[in-house]
Amino acid sequence: xxxxxxxxxxxxxxxxxxxxxxxxxxxxxxxxxxxxxxxxxxxxxxxxxxxxxxxxxxxxxxxxxxxxxxxxxxxxxxxxxxxxxxxxxxxxxxxxxxxxxxxxxxxxxxxxxxxxxxxxxxxxxxxxxxxxxxxxxxxxxxxxxxxxxxxxxxxxxxxxxxxxxxxxxxxxxxxxxxxxxxxxxxxxxxxxxxxxxxxxxxxxxxxxxxxx
Amino acid sequence: xxxxxxxxxxxxxxxxxxxxxxxxxxxxxxxxxxxxxxxxxxxxxxxxxxxxxxxxxxxxxxxxxxxxxxxxxxxxxxxxxxxxxxxxxxxxxxxxxxxxxxxxxxxxxxxxxxxxxxxxxxxxxxxxxxxxxxxxxxxxxxxxxxxxxxxxxxxxxxxxxxxxxxxxxxxxxxxxxxxxxxxxxxxxxxxxxxxxxxxxxxxxxxxxxxxxxxxxxxxxxxxxxxxxxxxxxxxxxxxxxxxxxxxxxxxxxxxxxxxxxxxxxxxxxxxxxxxxxxxxxxxxxxxxxxxxxxxxxxxxxxxxxxxxxxxxxxxxxxxxxxxxxxxxxxxxxxxxxxxxxxxxxxxxxxxxxxxxxxxxxxxxxxxxxxxxxxxxxxxxxxxxxxxxxxxxxxxxxxxxxxxxxxxxxxxxxxxxxxxxxxxxxxxxxxxxxxxxxxxxxxxxxxxxxxxxxxxxxxxxxxxxxxxxxxxxxxxxxxxxxxxxxxxxxxxxxxxxxxxxxxxxxxxxxxxxxxxxxxxxxxxxxxxxxxxxxxxxxxxxxxxxxxxxxxxxxxxxxxxxxxxxxxxxxxxxxxxxxxxxxxxxxxxxxxxxxxxxxxxxxxxxxxxxxxxxxxxxxxxxxxxx
Numbered sequence: 056x057x058x059x060x061x062x063x064x065x066x067x068x069x070x071x072x073x074x075x076x077x078x079x080x081x082x083x084x085x086x087x088x089x090x091x092x093x094x095x096x097x098x099x100x101x102x103x104x105x106x107x108x109x110x111x112x113x114x115x116x117x118x119x120x121x122x123x124x125x126x127x128x129x130x131x132x133x134x135x136x137x138x139x140x141x142x143x144x145x146x147x148x149x150x151x152x153x154x155x156x157x158x159x160x161x162x163x164x165x166x167x168x169x170x171x172x173x174x175x176x177x178x179x180x181x182x183x184x185x186x187x188x189x190x191x192x193x194x195x196x197x198x199x200x201x202x203x204x205x206x207x208x209x210x211x212x213x214x215x216x217x218x219x220x221x222x223x224x225x226x227x228x229x230x231x232x233x234x235x236x237x238x239x240x241x242x243x244x245x246x247x248x249x250x251x252x253x254x255x256x257x258x259x260x261x262x263x264x265x266x267x
Numbered sequence: 268x269x270x271x272x273x274x275x276x277x278x279x280x281x282x283x284x285x286x287x288x289x290x291x292x293x294x295x296x297x298x299x300x301x302x303x304x305x306x307x308x309x310x311x312x313x314x315x316x317x318x319x320x321x322x323x324x325x326x327x328x329x330x331x332x333x334x335x336x337x338x339x340x341x342x343x344x345x346x347x348x349x350x351x352x353x354x355x356x357x358x359x360x361x362x363x364x365x366x367x368x369x370x371x372x373x374x375x376x377x378x379x380x381x382x383x384x385x386x387x388x389x390x391x392x393x394x395x396x397x398x399x400x401x402x403x404x405x406x407x408x409x410x411x412x413x414x415x416x417x418x419x420x421x422x423x424x425x426x427x428x429x430x431x432x433x434x435x436x437x438x439x440x441x442x443x444x445x446x447x448x449x450x451x452x453x454x455x456x457x458x459x460x461x462x463x464x465x466x467x468x469x470x471x472x473x474x475x476x477x478x479x480x481x482x483x484x485x486x487x488x489x490x491x492x493x494x495x496x497x498x499x500x501x502x503x504x505x506x507x508x509x510x511x512x513x514x515x516x517x518x519x520x521x522x523x524x525x526x527x528x529x530x531x532x533x534x535x536x537x538x539x540x541x542x543x544x545x546x547x548x549x550x551x552x553x554x555x556x557x558x559x560x561x562x563x564x565x566x567x568x569x570x571x572x573x574x575x576x577x578x579x580x581x582x583x584x585x586x587x588x589x590x591x592x593x594x595x596x597x598x599x600x601x602x603x604x605x606x607x608x609x610x611x612x613x614x615x616x617x618x619x620x621x622x623x624x625x626x627x628x629x630x631x632x633x634x635x636x637x638x639x640x641x642x643x644x645x646x647x648x649x650x651x652x653x654x655x656x657x658x659x660x661x662x663x664x665x666x667x668x669x670x671x672x673x674x675x676x677x678x679x680x681x682x683x684x685x686x687x688x689x690x691x692x693x694x695x696x697x698x699x700x701x702x703x704x705x706x707x708x709x710x711x712x713x714x715x716x717x718x719x720x721x722x723x724x725x726x727x728x729x730x731x732x733x734x735x736x737x738x739x740x741x742x743x744x745x746x747x748x749x750x751x752x753x754x755x756x757x758x759x760x761x762x763x764x765x766x767x768x769x770x771x772x773x774x775x776x777x778x779x780x781x782x783x784x785x786x787x788x789x790x791x792x793x794x795x796x797x798x799x800x801x802x803x804x805x806x807x808x809x810x811x812x813x814x815x816x817x818x819x820x821x822x823x824x825x826x827x828x829x830x831x832x833x834x835x836x837x838x839x840x841x842x843x844x845x846x847x848x849x850x851x852x853x854x855x856x857x858x859x860x861x862x863x864x865x866x867x868x869x870x871x872x873x874x875x876x877x878x879x880x881x882x883x884x885x886x887x888x889x890x891x
Binding site for chain 1: 596599600602603604605606635637638639641700702703704735737738741742745746750850853854857
């Protein structure tokens, strides 16, 4: 089993209060807190997931969103293999910021970095709130820049695990022959079985993930 | 040389004491480990102290450390009463040291804990009995050896502390002739005596050379093994209550019916904690918002509160075009400020914080609003609210809606006071929040260097695990460790932190221009405004450039002390951290087990920081 553990260093970037920490909290603890204290500097969390025969350990750096802390970000994305660029679908400004982060990552981060664009807070729209960032607009950006794309709700948990599953599938894991198996592979969290990615839906990933 | 052998003796003693202590093995390791580092540091300080021979009398030194010993002694009692604390109590668990604390208490009470002599004569026997139990049971050492040990220990401390540039402005003004005038005979006599003792309480007839009269009693009291646990607990409770009352009396003596409040005395005593009944006033004085001249206070408050209201009026008028990103950022942060405390969920509180933070942000464009400042505003806010609560309600301030007990106008006053005190606090740490946050980066770097010297094993372990200090310490600096502790302990911590700030910086920058007339040597009040920082500069330089120099020095003082607190905090977990890998270390430090910390725990931490700072002052000389 030891040989089967692969670590994925993942960083979250995005404007303040778009829900970066909440997405991580949902993924790691399957929990949600309405008013989470703003992250200062960065927070580190981990979560283990089984993808096929592989155990994948996500090592997550959840960065602070405020502009003043942006100079710290390179330290965290420098060696990252994956990044979630998060915005709030009800805050157009946060989408503009997301574009900037994507650009910066392409320029500064390591070449093969897998980036997922994540529009969070879909629950607000589901409950009658106004969407301010069109899904098509974000899909277009994802296509142009070669990003995975998801719309999520950390509050309800919708699509959150799929983001990480999608990242896990994109990253070369262990021996190459295992990778082909991943496409159909059952994926589940081993740690304490809090989340079962396999049941919540590789289907959803296929639907919302961008295949470029 | 002498210091070195003494400290090694202490080391052995400490070790044997803790090995036999019946405590957990972890405790042993920790205290041994720390004493080892302490030894290292003493070696350093002994070499530096030879280069600059001690100038101060041993009495001064003892006074200056009295506060720390007081905290340690306090810790000691509480640690004994409660179950083993979640963190290691470090080297202070040594029974020898606690005994010497008692000695210090009775011998060295000339100033800071002056009312204690009476307390000690009545209770000392019991407390020393208690200590002695441990001593006896653990070590079976003869009284003679013990007495030698005490003596050595005292000398050690004197040697260390003599060679130190005080963060507590206790004796710093001692060498400078103060402009005593008949008008303020009382306060000027205070500042001119090197001990700066409280006239009301401190007897001057303290014998500066220590004999240890308690020792025979210690021996006799062995028989009191029979004393029941309950009885002792009751006594300790009574003792604590007594101590609280005496403490309040001391603050009263400094604050009540005074024309000029002696800032130095206030700083000295506040470093060890401020009773909640006095906290709001004391904080305002410490940070330099309220002038020491009590006759000016009412006028100043009136003026500053009006100024705040005018400021609000302006930002909500059409003349002001709102800085939308800043407003928005504050708006999203206010509801997630102290989300676990009910007070911060009320609309009235959130409105207050929004106004305070926004006004501060637009008045300080170089910095602007930075996340973390929303944390720093809250201790002021809730402390100033307590002024409107009765003594019995004060503890409820975190649960009550301010609207339920004060008027809108009163709330604006609280906001105004909070705003100005926040302003003054942030003036001292401006570099933390400007672009690039150079202040924080520097502090993090200093912390790393300090830990490298104090606890090299831990430093190396971090290197091996690729743990970088900025990964966990950034938040420690950005929020002054507020996220690491519960609000109650943070507030206690701020008693000390605000005692480390300087009114000079602030009064020269903000108040002096309009409200405080410039110093002249003949003016009586210059005696009280004399900053401890004057010690660092030549007494003759009173020019404005020197003043700038002073404020620069003082500005670093809180920052510098904070780094030592962070070092003490980190090293407290050293044993645990040594057995952790990267992931465990970062996770642990992001969520340290401090939920159950009491005031005594934080006092312990502050005392440790103080000692590190005194031992490593040479390490900080290039921090500027």
